[in-house]
Amino acid sequence: xxxxxxxxxxxxxxxxxxxxxxxxxxxxxxxxxxxxxxxxxxxxxxxxxxxxxxxxxxxxxxxxxxxxxxxxxxxxxxxxxxxxxxxxxxxxxxxxxxxxxxxxxxxxxxxxxxxxxxxxxxxxxxxxxxxxxxxxxxxxxxxxxxxxxxxxxxxxxxxxxxxxxxxxxxxxxxxxxxxxxxxxxxxxxxxxxxxxxxxxxxxxxxxxxxxxxxxxxxxxxxxxxxxxxxxxxxxxxxxxxxxxxxxxxxxxxxxxxxxxxxxxxxxxxxxxxxxxxxxxxxxxxxxxxxxxxxxxxxxxxxxxxxxxxxxxxxxxxxxxxxxxxxxxxxxxxxxxxxxxxxxxxxxxxxxxxxxxxxxxxxxxxxxxxxxxxxxxxxxxxxxxxxxxxxxxxxxxxxxxxxxxxxxxxxxxxxxxxxxxxxxxxxxxxxxxxxxxxxxxxxxxxxxxxxxxxxxxxxxxxxxxxxxxxxxxxxxxxxxxxxxxxxxxxxxxxxxxxxxxxxxxxxxxxxxxxx
Numbered sequence: 001x002x003x004x005x006x007x008x009x010x011x012x013x014x015x016x017x018x019x020x021x022x023x024x025x026x027x028x029x030x031x032x033x034x035x036x037x038x039x040x041x042x043x044x045x046x047x048x049x050x051x052x053x054x055x056x057x058x059x060x061x062x063x064x065x066x067x068x069x070x071x072x073x074x075x076x077x078x079x080x081x082x083x084x085x086x087x088x089x090x091x092x093x094x095x096x097x098x099x100x101x102x103x104x105x106x107x108x109x110x111x112x113x114x115x116x117x118x119x120x121x122x123x124x125x126x127x128x129x130x131x132x133x134x135x136x137x138x139x140x141x142x143x144x145x146x147x148x149x150x151x152x153x154x155x156x157x158x159x160x161x162x163x164x165x166x167x168x169x170x171x172x173x174x175x176x177x178x179x180x181x182x183x184x185x186x187x188x189x190x191x192x193x194x195x196x197x198x199x200x201x202x203x204x205x206x207x208x209x210x211x212x213x214x215x216x217x218x219x220x221x222x223x224x225x226x227x228x229x230x231x232x233x234x235x236x237x238x239x240x241x242x243x244x245x246x247x248x249x250x251x252x253x254x255x256x257x258x259x260x261x262x263x264x265x266x267x268x269x270x271x272x273x274x275x276x277x278x279x280x281x282x283x284x285x286x287x288x289x290x291x292x293x294x295x296x297x298x299x300x301x302x303x304x305x306x307x308x309x310x311x312x313x314x315x316x317x318x319x320x321x322x323x324x325x326x327x328x329x330x331x332x333x334x335x336x337x338x339x340x341x342x343x344x345x346x347x348x349x350x351x352x353x354x355x356x357x358x359x360x361x362x363x364x365x366x367x368x369x370x371x372x373x374x375x376x377x378x379x380x381x382x383x384x385x386x387x388x389x390x391x392x393x394x395x396x397x398x399x400x401x402x403x404x405x406x407x408x409x410x411x412x413x414x415x416x417x418x419x420x421x422x423x424x425x426x427x428x429x430x431x432x433x434x435x436x437x438x439x440x441x442x443x444x445x446x447x448x449x450x451x452x453x454x455x456x457x458x459x460x461x462x463x464x465x466x467x468x469x470x471x472x473x474x475x476x477x478x479x480x481x482x483x484x485x486x487x488x489x490x491x492x493x494x495x496x497x498x499x500x501x502x503x504x505x506x507x508x509x510x511x512x513x514x
Contacts, residue, residue, distance in 0.1 A: 026119065028074060031204040035074040038115075044153045045208070047115045048143075049081035052200040053193065055109035056165060061281050062177055062189060065111060065196040080105070081112030083141035084166045085285050087293070094334075094422035098431075098440045101141030108169060108285045113162040113197055114142055116149030119209020127214040128158045128205055129463045130240070131434070132194060134221025134248075134427065137301050138167045146427075151435030155460040158210035160201060164193035164226075168292035169285070171300035173258060174265030176277045185307035187261050191229055192308060198230075198239040216463045218244035220430050224329075224389075225250050225302065228396065231323050232316045233308050242466050244459065245329040246433070247426060249392035250302065250313040261303040268295060317399040326466035327400055328459075330407030330486075331389035334425035336381040339388035343380060346370045357510055364510075367503055386503055394504045395511075403478040405468055407487040408499055411451050416442045429489070433459045447491055454493055 026045045028037050038047035053065035060066060083089075083101040085108050091097050119126050131147055133140035142161030149159035164170060170190030177186035202212045217240045219227045224245040230236050231243050232250070271291060274280050280288070292300065304312055316322050344352070349370050357364045368379035397404035409429040415421050422428075431440045432455040437448060458468040458476065468476045474493050477485045484497035 026117065026121070026208065029122075029207045031207050032070075033068045034071040036077045037074050038077050041150055042154070043118065044150050045115075045117050045119075046150070047077040047208070048079050049112045050075075050077050050115065051081070051111065052113050052162070053111040053196045056111060056169070056189070056193075057108045059281065061108065061169070062172055062174075062186070062277070064181075064183075064189065064192045080114065080141075080143035081163070082107035082110050083143055084108075084110040084139075084163055085169050085289060086135075086139040086166055087289065089139055089141075094420075094425045095427065096416075096419075096441070098145040099427060100144060101135075101139060102143050108165075110163045110165065111193060111196070112142075113160055113200065114149070115158065115160050115205075115208050116153035117158045117208040117210065118153045118156055119158065122207050122209050124209035125206070125211040125214075126156060126158050126209050127464045128160065128201065128210040128212070128216065129459075130160045130162065130198065130201060130215060130217045132162065132164070132217065132219030132223035132226045134219065134223045135166060136298065137171060137190065137222045137225075138297070140166060140222065145439040146431045146436050147434065148436045148439045149434070151438065152456060152460065155435065155456060157460060157463055158205060158208055160197075160205070162194065162197040164190045164197070166190060167300050168268070168288055171261075171302065172265050172268070173261035173303060173305070174269065174277065175262045177265070178258065178262065180277065183307040185258065185305040186265075187258065187303045188305045188308040191226065191233070191302055194226055194230060195233070195235055195239070195308070198236065202239055213241070214464075215240040216242035216244060218246070218459075220246040220427060221248050224248035229302050229309060229313065231325070231327075232313050232321075233323075234310065234321075235308060237323060240323075240325070242326045242462060243328075244462065245327065245393070245396075246429065247331050247335050247389050249329075249389060249396060251317065251395060252388055252392035255309075255312045255314070256301065256303040258303060258305050261305075264295065264299050268292065317396065320399070320401075322399070324401050326402045326404075326462070327396065328405040328407070328462050328468060329393045329396060330409065330489075331385060331393065332409045332424050332426055332429050333385070334423050334428065335389050336385035337422075338426040339384040343377065346373075346376050349376060349380060360506070360510055363506055367506055382503070386500065386507060390500055391504060391507045394500075395508075397479040398481055403466065405462070405476055405487070406479045406485070407476075407489050409489045411490050414442055414445050414448050429455070432456070451489070451491065455489060458487075458493070 051068045082105045089100040089103050142163045147161050153159045173187030225248045227243050227245045228250045353364045354361045370376040410424050412424050431437045432452045435456040437452050461470040462468045476487045479485050486499040488494045488496050
């Protein structure tokens with residue numbers, strides 16, 4: 001009898017252990033809306049196409065994201081959900097296919113996110129990185145190859161990419177939309193999607209072994225603008241503890257008021273003589289997109305809507321009403337090419353300087369000379385870079401009370417045969433920071449992997465602790481206005497004190513005149 005009791009006890013222990021092992025393997029995860037399954041690769045559990053909000057279609061077009069309806073059974077999350085509705089994402093200039101949204105699946109039904117986790121069980125409580133894509137708020141996807149999370153998740157974090165509505169679907173403001181809204185606002189649906197995704201992370205990421213109290217948001221270009229908007233918004237309080245902003249800031253351009261954005265919406269509806277929002281909602285997504293394409297590029301952008309962004313973003317930061325958290329932010333040398341636009345003549349450049357800087361124009365001309373064609377080209381590029389990201393980042397770091405870590409990325413990726421050399425171009429730093437060089441088709445050399453290693457290490461360390469420093473890495477000191485302390489990310493990381501120091505001082509004094 002004792003033998004059978006011992007055998008039963010052994011069977012019970014083995015069964016219980018097997019059950020715990022099965023549950024801790026994360027093959028099937030229970031989230032608030034139901035059970036989901038994913039795939040595994042090299043020790044990383046991957047869940048793609050998890051719905052975090054209801055499809056924003058039909059009557060939900062141009063409304064705040066609504067909750068997902070729970071499902072029964074187990075939802076297979078093994079492939080990316082559709083990318084946001086946008087113009088055909090074809091490669092152009094320096095941005096090859098790896099930087100594009102998958103073209104085969106574009107839809108208004110796009111509110112999905114993706115999770116890569118290195119956790120072995122839900123109890124691991126790993127830090128979390130949430131990635132927000134760029135694309136000028138007109139394109140992009142959490143499924144772009146260079147955002148793949150397998151490499152960075154191996155560094156001991158949970159990594160999440162999200163989708164949000166773009167273009168006219170994400171940022172249309174209209175007086176009739178404002179009138180029907182319970183918050184009496186319109187226009188920032190894409191930002192509301194991002195906030196809904198962050199709330200989903202807060203409520204569900206522990207099931208993937210993540211810690212909802214250790215979330216860092218990061219983004220590049222429009223994603224970087226988004227990061228600053230989220231840091232400014234009162235709706236995000238408590239949803240993240242750190243932020244990484246790569247190439248761009250809301251405070252680098254004038255804020256657009258709701259009333260002005262509503263006029264853009266009126267221009268759109270007037271084109272088809274639409275008398276109601278229901279008439280616009282009745283149009284197909286393709287028709288809406290074609291209609292939006294008749295307006296100037298950049299017509300649909302985050303605005304001061306009185307709700308997500310209650311007032312001018314600069315004022316929010318100047319008065320200390322933003323979410324004051326640890327930040328890491330910077331720019332790429334090639335950002336200048338994106339921001340400069342068509343070159344000006346020396347005469348036009350000097351006219352602009354006089355009109356902008358008045359009695360300080362002589363100081364401007366010393367810092368940014370234009371006596372020769374080469375000087376003019378360099379000065380226009382430098383000014384474009386300073387306005388787009390450099391000076392806004394400098395200001396943000398000075399407004400912030402928590403640690404701020406500034407960088408300049410100057411590394412030029414190894415050439416691709418038969419492809420032009422665009423230098424350290426806008427977005428080129430992303431695969432180095434996200435440990436995804438393997439997803440970018442180039443004949444990489446050892447030095448590229450060296451840069452990828454230290455970049456990813458700095459980024460992951462920041463996600464884990466709020467500090468980028470770690471064993472074997474040159475020390476990255478917090479930004480200090482007096483000393484400079486900007487990390488130059490080239491073939492090796494070098495902390496410098498003289499990057500744009502005179503230019504920042506000049507622009508700060510010019511800003512104080514306004």
